[in-house]
Amino acid sequence: MDKFVVRKRKNESDSSQNNKKTKSQSSAEITEQKSLNVIFLVNEQLEWREIRRENLNCDYCVLFGKKNADRILEECERCLSYNEGQLAKVQIYGKWHDIPRKQVAHGDEGLAYSFSNNTVPARPWTPFLSAIRDVISQKTGYNFNFVLINRYKDGQDHMGEHRDDEKDLVFGHPIASLSLGQSRDFLFKHADARGKNATRSIETVKILLEHGSLLMMKHPTNVFWYHSLPQRKRLMNVRINMTFRMMVVK
Numbered sequence: 206m207d208k209f210v211v212r213k214r215k216n217e218s219d220s221s222q223n224n225k226k227t228k229s230q231s232s233a234e235i236t237e238q239k240s241l242n243v244i245f246l247v248n249e250q251l252e253w254r255e256i257r258r259e260n261l262n263c264d265y266c267v268l269f270g271k272k273n274a275d276r277i278l279e280e281c282e283r284c285l286s287y288n289e290g291q292l293a294k295v296q297i298y299g300k301w302h303d304i305p306r307k308q309v310a311h312g313d314e315g316l317a318y319s320f321s322n323n324t325v326p327a328r329p330w331t332p333f334l335s336a337i338r339d340v341i342s343q344k345t346g347y348n349f350n351f352v353l354i355n356r357y358k359d360g361q362d363h364m365g366e367h368r369d370d371e372k373d374l375v376f377g378h379p380i381a382s383l384s385l386g387q388s389r390d391f392l393f394k395h396a397d398a399r400g401k402n403a404t405r406s407i408e409t410v411k412i413l414l415e416h417g418s419l420l421m422m423k424h425p426t427n428v429f430w431y432h433s434l435p436q437r438k439r440l441m442n443v444r445i446n447m448t449f450r451m452m453v454v455k
């Protein structure tokens with residue numbers, strides 16, 4: 206089941222390039238998920254970087270050091286499966302397209318996720334996913350009842366500009382975004398500064414999402430800013446992203 210043991214252990218180093226501050230952790234927590242023999246070593250003193258702009262409110266840290274992030278990524282590749290067929294399509298201007306990545310959702314019973322005229326039902330939590338969710342809840346103080354998982358096989362796979370502002374999301378609740386594998390740029394564009402009809406000039410915010418990192422997207426970011434994961438054609442490695450969310454229970 207979801208039982209885990211938390212012990213103190215010597216810290217491991219991590220490979221953050223994004224954080225300007227140096228790491229000074231002396232210890233870390235181990236969360237041992239016994240049934241799957243997966244061990245999560247979480248950096249104990251997380252170095253949160255605050256990313257603030259007009260109505261943009263995000264916090265970033267490296268949650269899992271490299272060894273543990275590698276292990277979690279391996280476990281994802283071993284045990285996750287993704288939606289296929291109609292559940293892997295989006296409708297754009299009336300035409301159905303395959304999404305340019307793989308996707309699956311897990312969550313509490315009865316929850317589903319709607320986007321671009323598609324509704325993706327949540328599969329049940331697995332012990333592995335609920336252990337990750339619980340570590341993130343412990344570290345952030347927020348609960349989540351749903352996770353959307355996106356797998357980008359390489360730099361060709363991407364996600365277009367959007368806001369996570371669906372009605373099924375509990376308004377104001379943060380979204381916790383865990384990244385594993387290939388580091389990728391993540392862009393925020395202010396709604397008033399997008400495309401031809403831009404009414405203001407506001408600089409795009411670019412964040413490198415590293416292996417093992419956690420980005421907390423907090424209110425009101427998703428009201429005012431669009432985000433995307435653009436193509437980076439020269440990147441060859443897999444990236445998996447999990448966005449932990451709180452959905453409205455009907």
Ligand SMILES: O=C(O)CCC(=O)C(=O)O
Nearest residue numbers: 353355364369434446448
């Ligand atoms: O892969 C990412 O970092 C983006 C994920 C995202 O924006 C989403 O799932 O809504």
Ligand SMILES: [Fe+2]
Nearest residue numbers: 367368369432
């Ligand atoms: Fe999103």
